[in-house]
Amino acid sequence: MPLALSSTAATTSAPSPVFERFATHALLPITTRPDIVFTRGSGSWLYDHDGKRYLDFIQGWAVNSLGHCHPVMRDALAAQSGLLLNPSPAFYNEPMIALADLLSGLSGLGKVFFANSGAEANESAIKLARKWGQMHPDAAGRARHEIITFANSFHGRTLATMSASGKPGWDTIFAPQVDGFPKAALNDLASVEALIGPRTVAVMLEPIQGETGVVPATADFMKQLRALTEARGLLLIVDEVQTGCGRTGTLFHHQQAGVRADIMTLGKGIGGGVPLAAMLCRDELAVFQPGDQGGTYNGNPLMCAVGLAVMRTIAAPGFLAFVQAQSEYLSAGLLKLSATYGLEGERGAGLLRALLLGRDIGPQLVEAARELSPDGLLLNAARPNLLRFMPSLNVSRDEIDQMLTLLHGLLAKHI
Numbered sequence: 001m002p003l004a005l006s007s008t009a010a011t012t013s014a015p016s017p018v019f020e021r022f023a024t025h026a027l028l029p030i031t032t033r034p035d036i037v038f039t040r041g042s043g044s045w046l047y048d049h050d051g052k053r054y055l056d057f058i059q060g061w062a063v064n065s066l067g068h069c070h071p072v073m074r075d076a077l078a079a080q081s082g083l084l085l086n087p088s089p090a091f092y093n094e095p096m097i098a099l100a101d102l103l104s105g106l107s108g109l110g111k112v113f114f115a116n117s118g119a120e121a122n123e124s125a126i127k128l129a130r131k132w133g134q135m136h137p138d139a140a141g142r143a144r145h146e147i148i149t150f151a152n153s154f155h156g157r158t159l160a161t162m163s164a165s166g167k168p169g170w171d172t173i174f175a176p177q178v179d180g181f182p183k184a185a186l187n188d189l190a191s192v193e194a195l196i197g198p199r200t201v202a203v204m205l206e207p208i209q210g211e212t213g214v215v216p217a218t219a220d221f222m223k224q225l226r227a228l229t230e231a232r233g234l235l236l237i238v239d240e241v242q243t244g245c246g247r248t249g250t251l252f253h254h255q256q257a258g259v260r261a262d263i264m265t266l267g268k269g270i271g272g273g274v275p276l277a278a279m280l281c282r283d284e285l286a287v288f289q290p291g292d293q294g295g296t297y298n299g300n301p302l303m304c305a306v307g308l309a310v311m312r313t314i315a316a317p318g319f320l321a322f323v324q325a326q327s328e329y330l331s332a333g334l335l336k337l338s339a340t341y342g343l344e345g346e347r348g349a350g351l352l353r354a355l356l357l358g359r360d361i362g363p364q365l366v367e368a369a370r371e372l373s374p375d376g377l378l379l380n381a382a383r384p385n386l387l388r389f390m391p392s393l394n395v396s397r398d399e400i401d402q403m404l405t406l407l408h409g410l411l412a413k414h415i
């Protein structure tokens with residue numbers, strides 16, 4: 001059999017409109033994409049190849065903290081692109097220094113390492129903890145390397161971060177796993193305690209499990225976990241890739257439980273839509289030697305300049321109070337819908353929320369919402385029985401109302 005390499009041979013069934021206008025066949029299929037090509041975005045709105053607009057409550061998966069193409073990001077990109085793109089991570093650049101200084105001041109964690117994705121920031125946290133575990137071995141002098149993580153957690157798609165994740169099925173999909181990531185149950189301190197052994201070096205936690213359906217670690221659990229890890233000489237790593245940078249109404253979500261982390265990872269919202277992530281740690285944990293960790297694009301001025309503009313906007317007076325107000329408004333609106341349609345309520349923090357449908361109609365609603373006209377609505381069903389909402393942090397009341405009205409109409413049809 002000859003391999004079908006030409007575009008015509010690859011298309012056997014009737015082509016959809018998008019396939020007629022765009023040669024999508026060269027893209028390695030990794031997900032099922034709808035027949036839409038987005039061409040521009042502005043604030044809470046995305047526009048497709050036909051000019052149809054969509055109210056966006058996904059925002060790049062909780063990434064576009066300031067909405068699409070915010071002027072402060074556009075200006076930062078334009079200005080920095082005319083100055084310096086990448087001198088090499090082996091040299092200092094101004095945006096890198098300024099953003100590290102800002103993040104360190106905002107978080108109280110003294111040291112910052114920049115990465116390009118949440119997974120890479122988490123890899124870095126894992127490597128740092130293992131390095132620290134080599135320097136602080138067990139009683140028999142063996143390096144400590146085990147990091148306790150949680151069932152149903154999500155930490156990224158590299159081999160180590162997939163192994164750290166507790167997503168069902170991920171233990172076998174690209175076997176063998178990277179070992180050393182025993183899984184405890186969220187909000188069950190005894191299950192963590194039972195896994196602590198002589199080789200344990202850290203516990204790694206998402207303060208809210210986003211991908212698994214916006215499932216929060218309780219404040220009590222986080223406090224107890226902090227006390228336990230401290231008592232047993234373990235590091236506490238918080239993965240704030242989804243919950244950090246203002247998403248839940250405070251700069252970092254674990255602050256709401258009043259706990260201090262040893263290591264924190266940031267991604268998604270920190271870049272407002274550009275590839276930027278960071279790992280932060282306490283000064284005493286800065287144990288990498290030259291050559292242990294790095295990367296070609298780490299701390300490049302272009303992305304750091306954008307991150308600086310985004311984080312300055314989020315940290316400006318009044319911004320987080322606005323997020324909290326929008327959060328209460330969205331939460332109340334979702335609760336009202338829940339009552340109207342006999343659903344199972346809503347949960348979450350800040351502008352990371354889920355509506356619990358009580359039945360597996362999430363994917364159906366997502367599709368119907370997208371196909372609404374004249375305006376479509378972009379929603380996400382993190383699980384089949386719920387909808388997840390991740391609007392921009394500067395979403396207006398009017399936009400929240402528009403979303404609720406569209407969702408009202410959809411629920412009336414599908415319940």
Ligand SMILES: *Cc1c(COP(=O)(O)O)cnc(C)c1O
Pocket residue numbers: 116117118119120122154155156157206210211239240241242243267268
């Ligand atoms: C999205 C996410 C990651 C992975 O980030 P990428 O930038 O996709 O690599 C890691 N942890 C959490 C909690 C996330 O939500």
